[in-house]
Amino acid sequence: MAARDGGKKEVKAVVKKATKKPTANGRNVKGQFAPGNDLWTARSSAGPKPKFATADDLWAACCEYFSWMSDRPLIEVKPFAYEGKITMADLPHMRAMTLASLCVFLDVDYSTWDAWRSSRPDLSEVITRVERIIFAQKFEGAAAGLLNSNIISRELGLADKKDIAGVLTIERVDVNFVGDDGGEA
Incomplete structure (x- = not known):
């Protein structure tokens, strides 16, 4: 026993x-998930959904989000081999800020954030500043190679698009065409 x-x-x-x-x-x-991959557990406050009475309250909560994102990089566990020995290493990766993750952090719906832009003029300056900060963080992260530039450029609307409609015309060529004189053309 x-x-x-x-x-x-x-x-x-x-x-x-x-x-x-x-x-x-x-x-x-x-x-x-490994530590650092737990955005959904973070909140700017406990209890019921936060109400932002002033622009300063919203700015403080957004700054809390910025800190949370920069303090918790995404962790990739990657194996490395050296002299026949395999070891696992944690590789931190920059976490891209998004309006979607900000809304999760603030515990507000994206439609609410969007509505505040037009219905809450007292918050419009903070909303504009926050959106510019998120744009700049993603742009600079992609430019430095810390984020996938293809994904970020599409999300930011910076993808290089070329309209080729009407540029290419193809005529059908009949190799057995018989000309007006009855012979091959």
Whole structure:
């Protein structure tokens, strides 16, 4: 009986140790995300949805979001091999700020954020500033190679688009065409 209990303790210790170590997809064996990949757990306040009575209240909450995003990079767990030994390393990646994640953080719907732009002139200066900060963060991150430039340029509306409609015309050529004189043309 004692051997059985000792075996259970060893198994528990191994399972406990294994649940802490992240796998290649950034989750541990329990399926939990690695630290830093938990935006949905953050809120600017506890309790009911926050109400921003003043522009200063909204700005403070947005600054809290900016800090949260910069303090918690996305973590990629990547294997490296050196001298035949494989080791796992945590590689931090810049987290792109978005209006969608800001709204999740603030616990407001995007339609509410959008409505504030026109219905709350007291907040319009902060809304404009926040949107410019998010744009600049994504643009600069993509320009520096820290974010995927193709994805960011499309999201920011900066994709290089060329309209080629009407430029190319193809005429059908019949190789068996018979001319007016009855012979081949």
